[in-house]
Amino acid sequence: MKLAIIGAGYVGLVTAACFAEMGNEVICVDADKAKVEALEQGRIPIYEPGLEDYVKRNFQENRLTFTTELAPAVEKSLVIFIAVGTPQDQDGSADLSMVLQVAKDVGRYMNGYKVLVEKSTVPVGTAAKVRQVIDRELKARGEAFEYDVVSNPEFLKEGTALDDFMKPDRIVVGCDDVRVGELMKELYGPFVRTNHPIIIMDVVSAELTKYAANAFLATKISFINEIANICSMTGANINMVRQGIGSDRRIGNLFLFPGLGYGGSCFPKDMQALIHTANSLGYTPRILEAAEAVNQDQRRLFLEVIRRHFKGDLAGKVFALWGLSFKPQTDDIREAPALTIIPALLEAGARIQAHDPEAMAATRQHLGDPPAVSYAPSSYEALNGADALVVCTEWSKFREPDFERMKSLLKAPVIFDGRNLYNPDKMAKLGFAYFHVGQKEL
Numbered sequence: 001m002k003l004a005i006i007g008a009g010y011v012g013l014v015t016a017a018c019f020a021e022m023g024n025e026v027i028c029v030d031a032d033k034a035k036v037e038a039l040e041q042g043r044i045p046i047y048e049p050g051l052e053d054y055v056k057r058n059f060q061e062n063r064l065t066f067t068t069e070l071a072p073a074v075e076k077s078l079v080i081f082i083a084v085g086t087p088q089d090q091d092g093s094a095d096l097s098m099v100l101q102v103a104k105d106v107g108r109y110m111n112g113y114k115v116l117v118e119k120s121t122v123p124v125g126t127a128a129k130v131r132q133v134i135d136r137e138l139k140a141r142g143e144a145f146e147y148d149v150v151s152n153p154e155f156l157k158e159g160t161a162l163d164d165f166m167k168p169d170r171i172v173v174g175c176d177d178v179r180v181g182e183l184m185k186e187l188y189g190p191f192v193r194t195n196h197p198i199i200i201m202d203v204v205s206a207e208l209t210k211y212a213a214n215a216f217l218a219t220k221i222s223f224i225n226e227i228a229n230i231c232s233m234t235g236a237n238i239n240m241v242r243q244g245i246g247s248d249r250r251i252g253n254l255f256l257f258p259g260l261g262y263g264g265s266c267f268p269k270d271m272q273a274l275i276h277t278a279n280s281l282g283y284t285p286r287i288l289e290a291a292e293a294v295n296q297d298q299r300r301l302f303l304e305v306i307r308r309h310f311k312g313d314l315a316g317k318v319f320a321l322w323g324l325s326f327k328p329q330t331d332d333i334r335e336a337p338a339l340t341i342i343p344a345l346l347e348a349g350a351r352i353q354a355h356d357p358e359a360m361a362a363t364r365q366h367l368g369d370p371p372a373v374s375y376a377p378s379s380y381e382a383l384n385g386a387d388a389l390v391v392c393t394e395w396s397k398f399r400e401p402d403f404e405r406m407k408s409l410l411k412a413p414v415i416f417d418g419r420n421l422y423n424p425d426k427m428a429k430l431g432f433a434y435f436h437v438g439q440k441e442l
């Protein structure tokens with residue numbers, strides 16, 4: 001099929017590369033000229049394992065092209081995926097300006113029947129808004145082309161995005177027409193050969209499904225963090241409690257790790273957007289609000305532990321900080337815990353020596369290079385002369401470090417572990433002051 005993917009970010013680029021991999025002819029459009037130029041030269045603007053190979057191969061074999069020009073992409077394609085950002089607006093709602101701009105341009109350039117697919121995460125009712133915008137454009141042009149608007153939310157996870165896209169647990173398609181449902185089934189057929197379902201539903205249900213999925217996962221994280229906080233007061237061991245409940249199949253072991261709370265480009269904004277949707281309908285979503293409140297508190301509590309250890313005086317202290325991305329295997333720092341922890345430590349007069357395998361450039365750009373923050377080329381170099389180590393992201397290489405070497409580099413053997421990577425008993429034997437999430441308060 002001839003496809004256009006609008007937006008070459010974490011979702012758009014993966015979508016484009018994977019559809020091309022299956023033999024489709026894909027035009028990927030992005031408004032960012034520098035991004036498109038980089039992609040045309042074989043440089044991938046984001047870190048996503050495996051993506052470079054896919055993009056290069058399909059680009060070289062002419063199934064995948066990149067452009068800043070929306071008009072020819074719309075004219076040549078039957079199915080047009082909108083994969084632009086839907087960031088949080090000031091009132092918590094999803095900012096739909098980029099989605100509606102694309103809808104407007106599609107209305108302006110369409111030259112026959114098109115299927116417009118919402119791949120971006122958009123609130124209930126967006127398909128109707130997209131229709132209004134397109135109809136207005138078509139009317140102004142004096143045209144009456146037929147088209148369908150489909151909701152096809154994306155469930156990929158950064159860090160394993162290719163695998164998630166190529167072998168999805170399920171595909172959700174919201175559409176109001178049986179024929180367009182069949183078309184989407186045909187498009188996605190090669191991805192579900194292991195019989196994972198393509199679930200066809202109405203548009204509104206599909207739009208809500210994405211928010212419900214993210215809200216559930218975010219709530220699961222806040223739930224285990226709340227239990228960890230109760231553990232810290234009762235002396236119960238959160239690692240044991242986690243295993244004890246996770247082995248119940250109704251609960252499951254996944255997504256049950258206490259830590260610094262959820263971050264990233266999706267959960268925080270999608271929770272806010274869903275809360276906003278509910279509130280605007282006169283409903284108070286108490287579970288969602290509580291999950292958000294627990295999440296906001298989680299980083300504050302962690303900072304409290306650090307402050308308490310240093311008796312409230314962080315001025316002049318040097319912190320090694322491992323992990324800047326919001327989770328491992330990505331360079332995405334949107335809503336990353338480190339971006340809360342670093343400014344708070346800086347404000348208290350501390351200095352930071354940070355290391356991350358992939359996210360240092362993005363962090364440097366985000367923070368604007370304050371003199372009290374330096375970036376170390378390796379995790380060990382970050383420890384040099386530091387008063388303590390703070391672990392913010394659970395990259396694999398942080399899991400089994402050389403503790404003796406760490407001790408020799410740190411000024412004092414102190415670790416604040418926001419990801420519960422290490423065994424507390426082992427750390428005590430090694431002579432570390434080791435603070436983790438859910439630890440009994442002293």
Ligand SMILES: NC(=O)c1ccc[n+]([C@@H]2O[C@H](COP(=O)([O-])OP(=O)(O)OC[C@H]3O[C@@H](n4cnc5c(N)ncnc54)[C@H](O)[C@@H]3O)[C@@H](O)[C@H]2O)c1
Pocket residue numbers: 006007008009010011012029030031032035083084085086098101102119120121122154155156157158265266
């Ligand atoms: N990142 C994820 O893990 C993930 C997972 C599932 C769903 N989503 C959803 O997918 C959507 C995209 O997320 P993302 O992380 O890929 O965003 P992103 O910011 O990485 O990428 C969006 C891209 O769209 C481009 N763009 C903006 N306006 C444009 C226009 N008018 N024409 C062409 N290009 C334009 C931007 O330049 C950018 O490259 C969001 O709604 C998000 O909630 C994201």
